[in-house]
Amino acid sequence: MKKLIIFSSFYVGSTAFLKLVGFFLIMWLARVLTVDDYAQFGLLYALQTGITTFALAGIIEAVVGLLKKYQMEEKRKLLFSAANISFFIITGIVIAIAAIILFVSEKNTVNSFFTLTCVLVSGALLAFASLQAQLVRIEERHVHSLLFNFFPPLAGFVGALVAFFIRRTVASFYIGSLIGIAIILLIFKICQIGFYSNKESVDETKLILIRIVPFIAIAFFGWLSGFGNNYVVKIFFDPSQVARFTFALSLASVMQLVASALNQVWAPRFYRIAHEQSFDEVEKNNKRIFGFLNLGLGLVGAILVATFPYVMRLLGGNLINYQNMRVEIFLLTISYLLLIPWWYCYNYFLVYDKGHMIMKIVVFTGIVGILIWLMLIWNFGSIGIYMGFLVQMLIRSVGIFVVARKIWALKYSFFKLIWSILIVLLGLLVSFL
Incomplete structure (x- = not known):
């Protein structure tokens, strides 16, 4: 666990630094x-x-x-x-x-x-x-x-x-x-x-x-539910909405980077112990790691949402045009929290060589999610982009968890996920102050 924490810190630190560099570069481009x-x-x-x-x-x-x-x-x-x-x-x-x-x-x-x-x-x-x-x-x-x-x-x-x-x-x-x-x-x-x-x-x-x-x-629907969305947004809206979505997704994806940093260290250890320890012992460790991830991402998301309008005003320039996107940033942040059950189950499918099942899950949930997303865009306009993004992540996580529970006795803590969402909601309330 000590080694896991040390290298996780390095991964988090390096990815955070890259995200910071990329974030300032993207904001600077938005300015000029x-x-x-x-x-x-x-x-x-x-x-x-x-x-x-x-x-x-x-x-x-x-x-x-x-x-x-x-x-x-x-x-x-x-x-x-x-x-x-x-x-x-x-x-x-x-x-x-x-x-x-x-x-x-x-x-x-x-x-x-x-x-x-x-x-x-x-x-x-x-x-x-x-x-x-x-x-x-x-x-x-x-x-x-x-x-x-x-x-x-x-x-x-x-x-x-x-x-x-x-x-x-x-x-x-x-x-x-x-x-x-x-x-x-x-x-x-x-x-x-x-x-x-x-x-x-x-x-x-x-x-x-x-x-x-x-x-x-899996790659296609994964890309389409990320920056690939830009090409769909381009069909329905003018370039300003493409620019806004690019900016918001770049900012909110810091959640995914933090989650990936932890999993980059945990996954190799998981692959090893899955073949060496009993299932209950492996699941106990997996639950502990992702419980920590739930609360950690909740805090990161809350800080991100709470400080967003202030930071935009502080930096000034053309970035002021984005400071009213607190609700959009909130929806994207919650979307990444809702993806945690997906990451939790995904490693099990990999280590037991069940990639074909992941494909079926992704295709089915991807088609359903995209159809709902398009309906939300049609009915709610530009905010539907972000509402649909959240729905896609929710459907994906529900889909993989339902299938995984039929195969393995998983013990994911939804209680901690709810707490994380409430923490981010508190951040949104603070942002209005």
């Missing part, structure tokens, strides 16, 4: 860019995250599902090598499909063609960094994992900022981001930080690719 340019920035950011999401779809989940059969060191190297090969295959397919859709349908100029190429490639490089972070984390090499989690995104921010200062365009931002990420990954490769084995592992690659299929649907 026009609404139309900022909306375009949000759409390109959604594209970049989409490439990152689809390139990683299911690879680590497949590796985790196969770990039980690959406990020996040499066999595990074959498995990790297959993960790298699978990544390059999937990434090539994803970029090719995205390129065809974007470059043909949008009739881009030469300049925007180059910009979109930078966005696609930078998304792929971020995905590779994330893959390496997760592979070394499985072996609990947390120092290397932290390096991959922290420095590529930071280098992307720095490169983007430098390039933007030179040209002050959205295009230059993504060109600089690509250069920064590529340089740091090249340094890691030279220093042999990461897993770069090229051992022949055809059989293992086939096993991973077969298991990836269910997670493609």
Whole structure:
């Protein structure tokens, strides 16, 4: 537990710092860019995250599902090598499909063609960094994992900022981001930080690719319920709403980053003890960890909602235009709290190699959630964007918990979740003062 707390602190600290850097960068862009340019920035950011999401779809989940059969060191190297090969295959397919859709349908100029190429490639490089972070984390090499989690995104921010200062365009931002990420990954490769084995592992690659299929649907609905929403918002509303949603989701996603930081350390330990200890002992530890997460995120969300209007006024400039979004920020914050039961159950499906069940859950809850979301947008206008986001997260968590309870005797504490929501509600009341 001591080691868990120490490394969790490092993960939380590094992700918090990155979030802080990204947050100030996004706010600064909101200050200096026009609404139309900022909306375009949000759409390109959604594209970049989409490439990152689809390139990683299911690879680590497949590796985790196969770990039980690959406990020996040499066999595990074959498995990790297959993960790298699978990544390059999937990434090539994803970029090719995205390129065809974007470059043909949008009739881009030469300049925007180059910009979109930078966005696609930078998304792929971020995905590779994330893959390496997760592979070394499985072996609990947390120092290397932290390096991959922290420095590529930071280098992307720095490169983007430098390039933007030179040209002050959205295009230059993504060109600089690509250069920064590529340089740091090249340094890691030279220093042999990461897993770069090229051992022949055809059989293992086939096993991973077969298991990836269910997670493609998961990746799609996951992306669509995040920044991918920008493309739906673009259909129904003007660019100002795209800009507002991009800003609000970037701010509220600090909740997801904090949750991910804890799970990044807990998940490898969970995968290990699930095969070594009794189910009751594993569940006892899992309940304790996520109970802590419930209350911790409740406090983070309350502080975020309570201070949001004041911080916007304090920073001034065009950010004052966003200070009336306290209700939207509140709805997004509660949405991430409602996702905790999902994270709680998700690790069980991975460790017992039930990815196909996750696909069915995600597809069903995703379709239902999106339909309700569209109805809310149609009936309530722009606030329906945020109401629908909350409904999607609620339906997703309910769906996975209901299925998980039919398989395992889970003991998740909904009492602590309710307390967390009430704490954030208190933060919203304070924000009106």
